[in-house]
Amino acid sequence: MIRQTLLALFICSISQAQFTENPTYPKGYFRNPLGIPISLSGNFGELRPNHYHMGLDLKTERRENLSVYAAAEGYISRIKVEPGGFGRAIYVNHPNGFTTVYCHLNNFFPGLENWVKSLQYQKESWYLNEVVPADQFPVQKGQLLAYSGNTGGSQAPHLHFEIRRTADEVNLNPMLFGFPITDNTLPTILRVAIYDRNQSVFEQNPRVLSVANKGNGNYTAPLQTVNSSKISLALTTYDTHTGSSNLNGVYEAVLYDELEAIVGFRMDQISYEATRYLNAHIDYKTKQRGGPYLQHLSELPGYMHSIYTRFNGDGVIDLSDGLVHELSIVVKDAYGNASTVKLPIKYSGNQSTAITASGKRFYPLMLDIFESEDCEFIIGERTLYDSVSISYKRQAAIGSGTISALHTIGSLSVPLQDAMLVRIKVADSVNNADRSKIVMQRIAGSRKEVQKVSWDENWAMAGFRDFGAFQLVVDTTAPEIIPVGFKDGSSLSAASRVVFTVRDNLGKWKVTRTELDGSWIRFTNDKGRNFVYIFDERFSVGEHELRVVAVDEAGNETDVKWKVRR
Numbered sequence: 423m424i425r426q427t428l429l430a431l432f433i434c435s436i437s438q439a440q441f442t443e444n445p446t447y448p449k450g451y452f453r454n455p456l457g458i459p460i461s462l463s464g465n466f467g468e469l470r471p472n473h474y475h476m477g478l479d480l481k482t483e484r485r486e487n488l489s490v491y492a493a494a495e496g497y498i499s500r501i502k503v504e505p506g507g508f509g510r511a512i513y514v515n516h517p518n519g520f521t522t523v524y525c526h527l528n529n530f531f532p533g534l535e536n537w538v539k540s541l542q543y544q545k546e547s548w549y550l551n552e553v554v555p556a557d558q559f560p561v562q563k564g565q566l567l568a569y570s571g572n573t574g575g576s577q578a579p580h581l582h583f584e585i586r587r588t589a590d591e592v593n594l595n596p597m598l599f600g601f602p603i604t605d606n607t608l609p610t611i612l613r614v615a616i617y618d619r620n621q622s623v624f625e626q627n628p629r630v631l632s633v634a635n636k637g638n639g640n641y642t643a644p645l646q647t648v649n650s651s652k653i654s655l656a657l658t659t660y661d662t663h664t665g666s667s668n669l670n671g672v673y674e675a676v677l678y679d680e681l682e683a684i685v686g687f688r689m690d691q692i693s694y695e696a697t698r699y700l701n702a703h704i705d706y707k708t709k710q711r712g713g714p715y716l717q718h719l720s721e722l723p724g725y726m727h728s729i730y731t732r733f734n735g736d737g738v739i740d741l742s743d744g745l746v747h748e749l750s751i752v753v754k755d756a757y758g759n760a761s762t763v764k765l766p767i768k769y770s771g772n773q774s775t776a777i778t779a780s781g782k783r784f785y786p787l788m789l790d791i792f793e794s795e796d797c798e799f800i801i802g803e804r805t806l807y808d809s810v811s812i813s814y815k816r817q818a819a820i821g822s823g824t825i826s827a828l829h830t831i832g833s834l835s836v837p838l839q840d841a842m843l844v845r846i847k848v849a850d851s852v853n854n855a856d857r858s859k860i861v862m863q864r865i866a867g868s869r870k871e872v873q874k875v876s877w878d879e880n881w882a883m884a885g886f887r888d889f890g891a892f893q894l895v896v897d898t899t900a901p902e903i904i905p906v907g908f909k910d911g912s913s914l915s916a917a918s919r920v921v922f923t924v925r926d927n928l929g930k931w932k933v934t935r936t937e938l939d940g941s942w943i944r945f946t947n948d949k950g951r952n953f954v955y956i957f958d959e960r961f962s963v964g965e966h967e968l969r970v971v972a973v974d975e976a977g978n979e980t981d982v983k984w985k986v987r988r
Contacts, residue, residue, distance in 0.1 A: 441674060441688055441731060444756075448518060449600030452493040453563060455524060455583055456480055456570070460603050461666060463580055465756075466595040467689025467729075468671035469704060469715045473697040474689070475671065476593045477523065477584035486528055486579045487569040493522045493583075498559035498567075501530075501538055503550040505950040508582070509574020512567050515556075515588055525582035528571035534559060539944070546942040573948050592693045595673070597756035605663040605757040608639040609672050612658040614751070614765055615705065615716045618650035619738045621776040622808045623722065624707055624836045628656065630716075631765075639761035646767045649774035651742040654720035656705055657763065661755045673756040677719040677737055680748050685719060685737035687729045696727035701837035702807040703729065710835045719751060724786025724807035724839065741769035781813035781832075796847040797829040797892075798881075805840045812836075812889075823896045825852060825860065832889030834866055841885035844892050848880050857882075859896050859976045861928065866890040872897075872928045872975050897976035901926040906952065910984045920945075920955045920986075926974045934979075935971035943968075963988055 454460050464479030482488045492514055499521065500513035508525040512534075515521050529535050537558075542548055561567065572579045585596045597603065615628035629648070633641040655677060660669040676686030687703065702725035705716035720737025721730040730737075741747060746768045754760045784790050786806040792799050792814060801812070815830040826846050844862065852860075861872040862884040872895070873884035882894055906921040908914060922945075924931055933953065936945045938961060945953040953970075955961070965987045973979045 441676070441686065444598055445594075445690055447594065447599045451518065452520075452522065452585070452596075452599055452601070453491070454601060455491055455493050455522070455567075456482065456581060457489050457491065458483065460601055462603070462663060462670060463578075463668050464582075465661075465670040466593070466597060467673070467692065469700060469717070472701060474692050474700050474703075476692060476694065476697060477525075477582050478596050480581040480583055482570045482579050482581055484579060486571045488581075489566055490524050490527065490568045490570050490581060492561040492563055492565045492567050494518075494563045496522075496561060497556050498534065498554050498561060499556070500554060501534075501550055501552050503538070503542075503548060504574060505549075505947045506575045509571065509576060509948065510568070511574075514561060514567070519588050520594075521586045521588045521591070523582075523584035523586065524567060525584075526571055526573050526576040526580065527568040528573065530568045531566050534568075542944050543942065548944055548946055575949075587691075590693070592691050595690050595756060597673075598690065603663055604665070605755060605759065607662050607664055607755075608759045609659055609661045609753045609755055609761045611635075611641045611751075611753060611761055611763045612660075613714070613716075614643055614658075614763060615656040615708075616646060616648060616767070617654045617656070617720075618648075618774065618776070619652040619654050619720070620650055620773070622779075622810050623654075623705065623718075624808055624810050624833075625777065625779050628705065628708070628716070633763050639759075641761065641763035643763065643765045645746065646765065647770050648741070648767060649770050649772050651769050651773055652738050652740055653767065654718065654737050654739065655749065655751065655765070656716035656718045656720075657751055657753070658714045658716055659753050659761075661759075663755075672753050675717065675719060675751055675753045676733075678750045678752070679739055683733035684735050684739070685721060685730055685732050687717070687719075688731065689729065692729065693727065698839060699725055699727060699729075701839070706837045707835040710837075722786070722807040723809075724804070726804060726839075739767075741767065744769055744771060779811035779813070781811040783809065783811050785809045792831075796827065797831075798845040799831055800843040800845075802840050802842070805838050805842055807837065807839065810836050819893050820865075821863075821893075821895070823898075824893050825849075825856075825896055826894040828865075828891050828893045830891040834889055836889060838887050838889070841887045843883060843885055845878070845881045845883045846892065846894050848882060848894060850880065852880075856896060859898050859978070860894055861897055861976050862892060863895045863928070864888070864890045864892055870929065872930050874975050895928070897928055897974065898978060899927045899974075900978035900980040901931040901972040901974050903970050903972055903980055903982045905984065908984070908986060910986075912984070912986050914957075914986050914988045917988075918957060920957075920961075920968065921952050922970060923952050924972050928974065928976075930975040931972055933970065933972045935969070937967075937969040939966055940969075957988070961988060 461481040468475035496516035499515040502511040510527040511525040674688040875882040
């Protein structure tokens with residue numbers, strides 16, 4: 423009881439130094455978009471690979487085809503259909519200046535489904551990102567929009583739901599809009615990490631501490647004596663809501679030195695343009711090497727469009743006075759439930775020697791270039807989050823078809839925000855005919871990717887958003903189009919669909935044309951796997967010619983035709 427009282431007094435004493443009140447959004451204006459009670463498998467700002475989660479993931483009882491309803495009156499403003507990402511999605515604009523987004527859907531309601539299909543045939547494209555006229559599909563609150571599914575980047579059936587400001591499309595935290603979600607649970611804090619900020623966060627391994635749970639949201643760690651005059655902290659934390667076991671993200675965290683707020687982050691609004699900056703918010707190196715998510719309580723110098731608020735500095739604590747600093751972190755969820763971890767820390771007076779990393783030093787917010795005889799790379803102003811030495815190594819090429827050395831650039835544990843430009847020089851003997859089939863390949867362990875190149879005399883150039891090993895490859899092998907369950911001359915009378923897939927030696931291709939008897943026909947391609955056409959009125963009884971065209975990154979094309987009958 424005493425501990426509870428002390429924690430309450432502490433939170434009360436620092437409340438004036440924290441963020442202002444939560445943004446004021448209309449409560450009760452939006453209804454639950456499902457017909458079942460809200461239960462979350464993911465919340466806003468949750469940490470995901472290379473991005474923040476930008477909405478709520480609503481559970482659909484592990485099944486598909488639940489009715490999805492308009493959260494408020496408005497009109498359908500955009501439709502998206504894509505193999506990854508949102509899959510099939512509906513955007514609804516509302517008269518109060520907000521837009522709701524409904525994703526991973528199966529069929530739309532019949533009138534919209536027919537309109538989308540007609541538009542796909544008009545554009546001869548299954549992929550859509552179409553602005554819809556405001557008067558085309560007005561909707562009322564609670565009107566059926568679609569049926570829930572598992573399309574696109576979804577890993578299991580659910581509804582991904584977002585609320586955005588219509589004017590600038592910035593995503594807002596839906597949990598601030600008064601949805602009927604009961605949450606009486608406190609955030610959980612698992613560990614705290616300490617960083618030596620006399621060196622880059624990417625060139626060290628932090629001191630990671632488990633914390634003791636004293637109950638009632640109160641966590642402690644023993645006194646730490648460090649060999650660094652400047653430090654910063656990070657923590658592993660998660661939140662749940664009442665009745666749920668899903669480990670979701672927290673809403674905000676604030677770092678204090680004594681009772682003075684230093685810096686904090688809040689998950690209240692994030693734009694898709696800024697979502698990759700998650701890699702500046704977490705300890706990317708630790709996570710990339712198989713460790714936990716550690717969320718920084720400091721703002722790295724290259725973090726633009728930051729979720730941080732600086733109350734008194736960027737989160738780097740000066741310990742050079744040699745005194746014990748009573749540091750604490752207060753973590754909250756969107757409903758005000760709070761937990762606190764306290765960490766006393768002091769400087770030993772003996773500064774540890776920073777490890778000197780090999781390579782040329784690059785800095786955030788600065789444009790710089792590395793040059794060698796046959797390889798260059800350019801790091802832009804908004805590419806790095808912290809200063810780092812970028813190593814370079816040249817070695818003999820690997821694999822067939824290579825026409826350059828293998829150039830290893832940087833470390834996989836250092837993330838990039840914008841793409842760096844990689845330039846590799848080819849020998850004069852590589853003529854123009856060969857160049858048309860040259861691509862640049864990136865290798866990172868067992869993973870490989872290729873990019874089409876542009877040319878500046880004998881230099882081939884391409885952009886990549888990750889470090890790795892790079893080489894030029896001549897690709898003259900066309901993609902393979904593989905029919906699934908049929909062949910030339912097959913009877914499809916007993917089938918309900920036609921399916922094919924595509925395979926390429928370098929793994930990057932696209933289907934540019936699907937035809938039936940010389941006219942475009944709609945094959946779906948959910949999750950980028952099989953291409954599927956479900957029989958409808960366009961595929962009549964009788965003999966037909968089916969044609970598929972695919973092209974790879976080097977421009978090699980495959981054009982296949984099959985005679986089939988139904």
